[in-house]
Amino acid sequence: MARTINIQPVTRIEGHARITIQLDDEGRVTDSKLHIMAMRGFEKFIEGRPAEEVPRIVNRICGICPWMHHTASNKAVDGCFKAKVPAAGQKLRELMQVMAHINDKILHFFFLAAPDFVLGAGADYKVRNVLGIVQAAPELATRVVKMRQAGQMMLERFAGKVIHPVAMVPGGFAKPMSEKDRTELLADAKEQLEFAKFCMSFAKENIFYKLDEDAINLGQVTTGFLGLVNPSDGALNFFDGVLRLMKPDGSYSDFKCEQYTDFLGEHIESWSYSKFPYARTWGEGFSMDLKAPKGIYRANTLARLNVCDRINTPLAQAELDEFRQRFGRPAQSTTLYHWARLIELVHACERVLELLEDESITDPVVRIPVEPKAGRGVGCVEAPRGSLIHDYTTDENGCIASANMIVGTTHNIAPMNMSVRRAALDVIKGGAVTEEALNKVEMAVRCYDP
């Protein structure tokens, strides 16, 4: 008999999603969907608010990556008010944002994704979680918990609040960094880099090198990619740069963040509150057909490593070399998001060290006064989950007249739907639905860390 399978809620992700899979009379997968079940409406309810307040409102879009929204929002308000941020303010912003990447990657890899690999996709759901890892590998778990905690406290010690930060302000930063702050953070950051190197080699030895063909192919789809790169050398850049939109064949175009409306569109389906961004500029429309996708590109770790020409820190560049040697450019395997995530962890730690070793970061001039006025500003950063775009227009009082945002995970809504379909087709055969098979469908989603 034809039936519908409901995976609800999708778990070990951030947010509310449901997967439905349709099986026909013979138990074949005929359809599947990933439904995003909630919408809060930030674009609407920040209208009319004084723009300088918005960076401490929109950070609540995401409690895992509030620093990303905080940074993109401040950049957008700077644009509206035509504010030029002093050099030290800019450096502090980048430092905070990249430090937040470190904690995010540890959280996702070990707390959300690793149970599937360390304990097994088919392990009992009651132990297939981070507490199961604590039981199975207490030494590793303790180290991970301690390091993530230390990273969170580095941000909190200097910037007051780590979850839902307030320290960035239009025009710069709310407080300067003292030499004491700098040397303390530098010592901690060195430890973080050592931990990142350990994570990379641990994961390669125990997980990545052991991935079999099925694992590599789980949820595989063929798409384009989007991410920020340095305009000068095409290098990976989390904090600033130009957007690079790559086609599945590897050709690409670079554009300024303000031009995103010329390149991207957002498709809407009747069965998901989230929209489906696509590459409008390719002129082929929108389709999630696995055999002939149209307009589909991906964001997040794998996308960034595909679009960048290089990484300007040595350890991460060495990892990228190995990655490209094995998988080519662009790499399409969805599971490789995890591998790419740890390469980015290494880069983030190296970049934080570079920023902290620069003594000019303690310059006391961190903010210029800003003047509310009418204008438009587009702030873009690479959030862990992808290119984050905040686009504001202000009225003559410097209050928000209109706002449009595309957040990291949203870029991946269409590809996640495709990966769910691909995985469901591959793991559900002859109507045999097992817990392990359904978890594998979710694993395809977890690669994107939504």
Added chain:
Amino acid sequence: MAVRVAEEWLSSCSGCEVAILNLGETLLAVAPKLEFVHIPVLMDHKYYGQLGDGDLGHLDIPQAEVGIVSGGVRNEEHLEVLEAMRAKCGVLVALGTCATHGGIPALINGTVNSDLMERYYRGCETNDPAPDPTDVVPPFLDRTYALDEKVKVDLYLPGCPPHPDQIAEAILALVEGRPPVLPSKSVCDTCPTIREGKGQLKTVRRFLQNAQYDAEKPLSEMRCLLEQGLLCMGPVTRSGCAGVNGDGPRCLKARVPCRGCYGPVQQNGNQMLDMLNALVSNGIDIKTLPDRTGGLLRFSGAHGRLRPRPAAK
């Protein structure tokens, strides 16, 4: 015997769940005393059976001694989950200001749903405009509700997010079967900045340039930000953000004013009325506030406090 815990998130951001994880080693220490039976952010228990074939009319949450819920109630799924949590959990904890007072997502309570949908699905620059999604996705309620507008709440832990110290205290108290010791004062009561009493101040100004302070000196040598003429919600906001051993409110440590994220000092208080009173009694012209509702009810718009403005004529 371990205490069984179920956790859910409704209209929220996951910041409260990250705050739980920020217990760090404390969480590892207390973990053996807890048995998580349902927590979507960390664990794969499903509402409709692990094989996805259960009755959609019966949302399954396992029995638990303690239920923790973050987020407000914004749609029919949230309400169904909340009611199931209430039915299956002995003690229900409202975690975070969204759950206790609506939080930031309750700012939407100043807008009717149709305006939101119009903007979101037909208005944004990048859209291919389309009708509102209605298939499978849960219908919206008319506004965002705090948990206690829908079910009985046994313990309130406000904060955006709550400091891990209060989460730890609540968990330990529940494990030990005693009432938790939680902050009850105002943010000002825990703020070390210098207050000189009523000043000549007649207006509040927008936070367009940094406060005046000597970065080399501690917070205790900075003048109160409200007395510097910046809107600071400290007088009407519950304390706790500094944690047990903190040396000052967390936003103040970044040298920026409080915006009220712990909600009112008393659970039933009204941050807007209380703040307007405080400003007026100090002779400050409240017309100088740039955004009264979004400024003073930023975190506590549930309980009917924030409503759509009447349509302009």
